[in-house]
Amino acid sequence: MRVFDRDSATSMTKGPLEITRWEQFQATRELPFGAMWYSVAPGQSSPLDQHPETELSIVLRGDAEVEVGGVTTFVPQGSAFLLDSEEAHVIHNRSATDPLDILSAYWMPRSAGAGDSDG
Amino acid sequence: MRVFDRDSATSMTKGPLEITRWEQFQATRELPFGAMWYSVAPGQSSPLDQHPETELSIVLRGDAEVEVGGVTTFVPQGSAFLLDSEEAHVIHNRSATDPLDILSAYWMPRSAGAGDSDG
Numbered sequence: 659m660r661v662f663d664r665d666s667a668t669s670m671t672k673g674p675l676e677i678t679r680w681e682q683f684q685a686t687r688e689l690p691f692g693a694m695w696y697s698v699a700p701g702q703s704s705p706l707d708q709h710p711e712t713e714l715s716i717v718l719r720g721d722a723e724v725e726v727g728g729v730t731t732f733v734p735q736g737s738a739f740l741l742d743s744e745e746a747h748v749i750h751n752r753s754a755t756d757p758l759d760i761l762s763a764y765w766m767p768r769s770a771g772a773g774d775s776d777g
Numbered sequence: 778m779r780v781f782d783r784d785s786a787t788s789m790t791k792g793p794l795e796i797t798r799w800e801q802f803q804a805t806r807e808l809p810f811g812a813m814w815y816s817v818a819p820g821q822s823s824p825l826d827q828h829p830e831t832e833l834s835i836v837l838r839g840d841a842e843v844e845v846g847g848v849t850t851f852v853p854q855g856s857a858f859l860l861d862s863e864e865a866h867v868i869h870n871r872s873a874t875d876p877l878d879i880l881s882a883y884w885m886p887r888s889a890g891a892g893d894s895d896g
Contacts (some may be wrong), residue, residue, distance in 0.1 A: 659845040662857040690809040718855050726778040736837050738781040
């Protein structure tokens, strides 16, 4: 059993975000996805992000407002949201006092007929 | 963007656990793992569990005590733990008042030389 402990992990600050990448835990190389924790500071929003990976985000603390294509969706603590490949997104933390903590897991989608043999 | 909302999902009670399986969300078929939320009631423990899947657990609410091979490890809210294939485990909720909420993701490990072509 291996623990990925957020409090003792190395993080970096990037604008309104504090990012803690799981690559620093060697055991995460065994996972079928990459992952990171990030926090959005109170009253702040993430920069617009868009990438080829599919991304599953789990709301660990606080409530998220997820903006995609001009539509904002409320995702409460404990729930999750799935972003498709290349779906541009902004994450808002509407709390004036508390950070919004999210665990993000991401992977390259398997394109149909791309030669994969075991899907 | 798809939301997996825990509060409106269908759950089942199994002894001291409340289990909410992600299979009920059609979009989760696109994920490279299965997943479920579960809660351990205050002061309770999960039954001993052992299975071939590798399992990553994220502590969403409360703090977990994870018992493996007679050793108990504290995993605080927001952190995660990875159980190897066939590693028998019990999850304790030591709080007398609050549930312990966990998101579990699981997948079959890829065995070396098992014929996979893209690992």
